[in-house]
Amino acid sequence: MxxxxxxxxxxxxxxxxxxxxxxxxxxxxxxxxxxxxxxxxxxxxxxxxxxxxxxxxxxxxxxxxRPSGVHRLVASAAIAVGAKVIAAADGKVATIGAGTNPVGIALTAATDDLDVIDVLFI
Incomplete structure (x- = not known):
């Protein structure tokens, strides 16, 4: 080859x-x-x-x-530190909940929609 x-x-x-x-x-x-x-x-x-x-x-x-790097992303709602996150509407991120396609792990917390958090891509 x-x-x-x-x-x-x-x-x-x-x-x-x-x-x-x-x-x-x-x-x-x-x-x-x-x-x-x-x-x-x-x-x-x-x-x-x-x-x-x-x-x-x-x-x-x-x-x-993807799949590497830490990115500053916009949350769609509250997200706890350490939570796996998925894509949400409009390119935001949300806690995985019942989702099946994680994109990263929250390194900082969000308390509300439009908060910007650090996410480690996985």
């Missing part, structure tokens, strides 16, 4: 396109179509990372990919 090098390494920034919905910087994004992302939806299994900045539909956006 010939030598192989990955196109991108885990945790690197990659450039994708904002898909059918604009994305917000600092929020989770999921793959929607080939090389395109949209804001992550609740308990999405398609989360690829965090948008580096706001991007309108069709614009290029930097995405900091």
């Amino acid at each position: 010939a030598d192989y090098l990955p196109k991108f390494k885990p945790g690197q920034a990659v450039t994708l396109t904002a898909g059918a919905t604009a994305v917000v910087g600092g929020r989770l994004v999921e793959v929607s179509t080939a090389s395109a992302v949209i804001p992550a939806t609740a308990d999405s299994a398609k989360v690829v990372g965090v948008a580096g900045f706001d991007a309108a539909t069709g614009e290029s956006v930097t995405v900091y990919t």
Whole structure:
């Protein structure tokens, strides 16, 4: 077999396109179509990372990919330190509860919607 090098390494920034919905910087994004992302939806299994900045539909956006790194993410409700978190609506994060697709572990706590917390990707 010939030598192989990955196109991108885990945790690197990659450039994708904002898909059918604009994305917000600092929020989770999921793959929607080939090389395109949209804001992550609740308990999405398609989360690829965090948008580096706001991007309108069709614009290029930097995405900091999973599965490594600590990211400052927006909570959708209260989250305890150490809780596993999943994607929530609009690219926010929520406590896993009955969800099945964890994206990280809360390193700091949130007390309310729109609080920004540190999350270690898993």
